[in-house]
Amino acid sequence: MQDLGIRVLFMGDNFLRLLGGLWITIKVSLIAVVLSILLGTLLGMIMTLKNPITRCITRVYLDFIRIMPQLVLLFLVYFGLTKSFGINLSGQVSAVIVFTMWGTAEIGDLVRGALISIPKHQYESGQALGLTGKQIYGYIIIPQTLRRLIPLAINLTTRMIKTTSLIVLIGVVEVLKVGQQIIEANRYTVPDSALWIYAAIFFLYFLACWPISLLASGLEKKWKD
Numbered sequence: 001m002q003d004l005g006i007r008v009l010f011m012g013d014n015f016l017r018l019l020g021g022l023w024i025t026i027k028v029s030l031i032a033v034v035l036s037i038l039l040g041t042l043l044g045m046i047m048t049l050k051n052p053i054t055r056c057i058t059r060v061y062l063d064f065i066r067i068m069p070q071l072v073l074l075f076l077v078y079f080g081l082t083k084s085f086g087i088n089l090s091g092q093v094s095a096v097i098v099f100t101m102w103g104t105a106e107i108g109d110l111v112r113g114a115l116i117s118i119p120k121h122q123y124e125s126g127q128a129l130g131l132t133g134k135q136i137y138g139y140i141i142i143p144q145t146l147r148r149l150i151p152l153a154i155n156l157t158t159r160m161i162k163t164t165s166l167i168v169l170i171g172v173v174e175v176l177k178v179g180q181q182i183i184e185a186n187r188y189t190v191p192d193s194a195l196w197i198y199a200a201i202f203f204l205y206f207l208a209c210w211p212i213s214l215l216a217s218g219l220e221k222k223w224k225d
């Protein structure tokens with residue numbers, strides 16, 4: 001009977017190493033998403049201001065982040081800042097910075113759209129009740145914005161988890177890098193291990209993203225106006 005390469009997954013601690021690499025992937029994504037929501041909410045509120053200077057600055061930021069590939073941003077932060085300014089950044093910190101920049105732009109634009117979509121009578125009703133501008137935003141506008149924003153932010157999480165596969169190129173030992181190490185270590189004893197390792201990585205990504213996608217879909221249906 002042909003010796004199946006799937007056995008490489010259960011040799012030593014290979015499978016546990018893959019799970020550890022997946023945790024690095026998820027950790028980077030979750031930290032970046034949390035920071036993106038906080039900074040993106042602030043950016044979205046700033047983008048609704050009618051000040052031409054702030055509009056110009058935020059527009060340039062959005063266009064720069066959207067046009068520039070994430071891989072190029074990773075290289076700019078990890079290699080560029082380190083070489084040019086002598087800043088010592090680890091691969092994981094560089095990844096968090098880049099994905100936070102990306103997520104802030106995405107969330108900021110979503111918040112801007114959500115704020116603009118809220119009917120004007122919501123603001124007028126708050127004013128009629130004698131609420132201040134901060135109270136109107138705190139009690140009326142922001143809760144409605146978050147309700148529309150959370151499912152979209154959850155979808156962004158799945159996109160970030162998948163995009164973190166790029167951080168292997170700046171030396172972060174995440175799930176893809178661990179898989180490559182296992183394949184290299186067993187290339188002679190288990191020549192067909194690549195198929196099984198990459199298949200396992202595929203299912204790990206699926207198991208990480210699928211529940212998040214279901215949660216986003218469920219919230220969208222539950223909170224649909």
